[in-house]
Every structure is written in structure tokens, then in C-alpha cells.
Amino acid sequence: MTYRLRLDPTVHAIYTALPEPARRDMAVLLLDSLDDPLAHSTPYGEDDGILRTLALGSITLAALIGHDTKTITVLQISYLG
Template sequence: MYALHCDATNQAVWDSLPQDASERLTQAIARVCHDPLAATEPYGEDDGIMRTLVLSDLFVVLYLGHQTKTVHVFQIDYLG
């Protein structure tokens, strides 16, 4: 299991999402923390570190710290 790290700026973006989008993101991030490579897609070159989480109205860039078992939210874009 990976731990989630989300800075104040991205937390504010997450908090400002409509409730249904926020709930979908929460559920998707839980899947990412359980199995980050299976729950995400490569971001550019598949280095296994920079990943994307693509939902119907959200695009999230993540950084995976495999040695520290952490998922860092790098960017959240709401497309709704």
C-alpha cells in the first residue's frame, strides 16, 4: 500500500471539485494507492514514476515514489 501526499494547492483544487467528481477522485486515488501501476497510465515515456489518472472529467498527474511507497499528486485538472 502506498501513502498519499497532496500539497495544499492540489488539496484546494480537490476540495473545490463538485461533490460527485471529488468522490470519484477519492475512490480512484484509493485504487492507485493499492496498486499504482495498474490503476494509472504512463505520462509520456513509461518510466514507472510519472503517471496519469484519467477519469471522465478529471486528469491527474501523479509521481510515484516506489522506494518510499508514496503517491504524490502533482496536478489535478477538472474538465467538467
């Protein structure tokens, strides 16, 4: 089952301020992870299957995976640019 993406308005504002290549990396990363977020991420600290790190190119995200609600909530965006 496909997960839904959730972005807080503040996180979305950070996304919109990124340069185009970083926005593209983030979009590809999130779209790829919607089908199976655990396969496209690594543990963020202790492996609880909920708080995860997703990374591609110049973008690293901290995300909360809601298995019961089938949601991926982006908590933080890090850009190495």
C-alpha cells in the same frame, strides 16, 4: 504494500473546490490506486514507471509514484466539467 497519498496544500485546495461528483471520482481513483498504482495508471509521456496519469470520470491526475518511499504524490488535477 499500500502506498501513502501526498497532496500539496495547493493541490488539496483544488480538490476541495471541486464539485461533489468530481471529488468522489478523485477519491475512488486514489483509493483504488493505493494498492497498485501502476495497474491503475498509464504513462505520462515516456514510461518510466514514476510519472503517471490516473483518470476516472471527469478527473485526470498527474502523479509521481515513489516506489522506494511507497508514496503517490498528486502533482496536478484536471477537471472536465
